[in-house]
Amino acid sequence: MLFAFTKEKQLVDASGADARKTYYCPDCGSVLIRKAGKLLIPHFAHTANENCQGMSEGETAEHLNLKKIFYQWGRQDDQHWKLEEPLKDLPQRPDLLNQKLVVEIQCSPLKTSRLEERVSGYRQMGYQDWWLLGRKLCPDKKFTALQKQFCSFSKARGVHLWGIKAGTITLFYHIYQRDQHYHYSKKSWPKYSEPLPMILNTTIRETPPKVILSKQSVIDKKTHLGLKLRQSDPKIRKIQDYLYHRYEHLLYLSDWLYFPSRYFFFYQDDILIFRLLFQQEAKNADRIFKKFLLYREKTQQHWSFCRIAEREILERLYLEAIFCQRKAKILLT
Structure with a gap:
């Protein structure tokens, strides 16, 4: 995580944290360790034996970097974007929050039961959830069971899925399978190219591929x-x-x-x-x-x-x- 509380309940960015002070998890209140190195940007982490439900553990360098990119990208046009903001009505802390829009950047596998719990919680409380898969989880020629569970469906986009690699957002849409073969269209947005809400709500005018009956x-x-x-x-x-x-x-x-x-x-x-x-x-x-x-x-x-x-x-x-x-x-x- 990129933010933690001081003893006085002030939220502090890991990049500006004083190594001599003690910092606490905003969710479970346990003491955190500040980490920094050549590969990982400064961040906070729990000790190995802690079990915090509010934050995912073992964050990768990709996940930490993408959260920062997304935060900077969002705040180019709207200062309401918040990073790792604890929700008042749910024991969850999404990667990013903008009023009732929550963004989750998934760079490592997530248990189906945990995903169902988080999606259900967001929707019961009226949040719109936007999930993006990181580099290793993005689809290629096939769609795994893990990738399928992050898919959405709408009339305009058909089955669709969001991914993000090196800061570029990609929408995979009109996903279609016939026997063992997968087909889809895709549209990408380079880093900082358009406001995030415009990307999320982009209009797809392309019609789905025809299913040939013969x-x-x-x-x-x-x-x-x-x-x-x-x-x-x-x-x-x-x-x-x-x-x-x-x-x-x-x-x-x-x-x-x-x-x-x-x-x-x-x-x-x-x-x-x-x-x-x-x-x-x-x-x-x-x-x-x-x-x-x-x-x-x-x-x-x-x-x-x-x-x-x-x-x-x-x-x-x-x-x-x-x-x-x-x-x-x-x-x-």
């Missing part, structure tokens, strides 16, 4: 599933086991069920189960959702996108199923 896409999907079935892929085996007990087979369902989905990123091949339920349940949305979520629970697959409302994705998956079924009458007859 006879060939059905053939390709069946071929891919057949290969995974022969390889005894564990996830595919779960789907086949479910179908077997309902006198169905993975490769002999209605052709339209194999159309590609814009929401494969969330549910992978379980979308086949959703569409089968859609076909069998006379389009009763609530019943479909309930049975689909029960299947996911029984196969130990849980919603890990704590920043995205699952209900919204299920509703979009439902509308997509209607569209695909109608399209099949034209394309597959």
Whole structure:
């Protein structure tokens, strides 16, 4: 952390702290150690045996530097930006705060339970939370489970994620997955180029990539599933086991069920189960959702996108199923 309290409860910047004095954590009140070196900028840290819930421990040089850059960047246009400001209504201290906007720069892995707790707390108290992934956590050719849990969703941007490398902010948007391949667009802002709120609220006018529905896409999907079935892929085996007990087979369902989905990123091949339920349940949305979520629970697959409302994705998956079924009458007859 870059700030700490003196004995008199004055907030002091680590770069100007007197090494002869004692400093305390603004969250838990324990004594802090001031550190400085060739690689790390001056900062405060707890001792190894301390367990403070307000601040993350083991801050990297990247994290410390990015917090300072972000703070200076924000205050170019708005003096309301605060660094490591303790929240009055939550036992949390975000990296940066501007009134009801909290910014978290994540440079190291974070447990899903801890992220869910922090996101839930912010939203219950009316804060807008903006998470940016550091250099090592930014996506490349694939999206890990860790990266996925930081994703957001909106109609204009689709699935999207923020990253920051060497002070450059990047928005990854219209993230789309088909089988093992990921696709996305991105937009970047160099350090100090625009006010931070303008970047956060930037308008994306680019439309999402079209999902191509065709006879060939059905053939390709069946071929891919057949290969995974022969390889005894564990996830595919779960789907086949479910179908077997309902006198169905993975490769002999209605052709339209194999159309590609814009929401494969969330549910992978379980979308086949959703569409089968859609076909069998006379389009009763609530019943479909309930049975689909029960299947996911029984196969130990849980919603890990704590920043995205699952209900919204299920509703979009439902509308997509209607569209695909109608399209099949034209394309597959």
